[in-house]
Amino acid sequence: MADAQKHLQGLTEEYQKLQTELEGLIDARQKLESQQQENKGVQDEFASLDGDANIYKLVGPVLLKQDKSEAMMAVNGRLDFIEKEIKRIEDQIQESQEKSDKKRTEIVQFQTQVQQQQAAATASA
DSSP: OHHHHHHHHHHHHHHHHHHHHHHHHHHHHHHHHHHHHHHHHHHHHHHHSOTTOOEEEEETTEEEEEOHHHHHHHHHHHHHHHHHHHHHHHHHHHHHHHHHHHHHHHHHHHHHHHHHHHHHHHHHO
16 A cells, blocks of 8 residues: 555656646747747838838947848847747647646556555455
């Protein structure tokens, strides 16, 4: 009985670790989506500017003048990177959810097995 309790506790701890990992991945995805929206807003602003508009980039405490095409390339590059990261994180989330579901199933099966053993022991006594 004590072994069964230890095994169940171990399974539960593993499940909780998976849930914590999953929460961290979801937070990371939300941050990336926020950055993506911000960069899309910048991209929209660039699209509405005239070709000769001045664009400045904040570097530390200084604003530096930047060429529009250079700024647009930087924003497009960031968006590409963010989209790839979102895809990578979503794949990790899916994998983590699958592991979590398997662990939850394993816990339920183990609990059922222990209950059946207890019922059989009670019936034979």
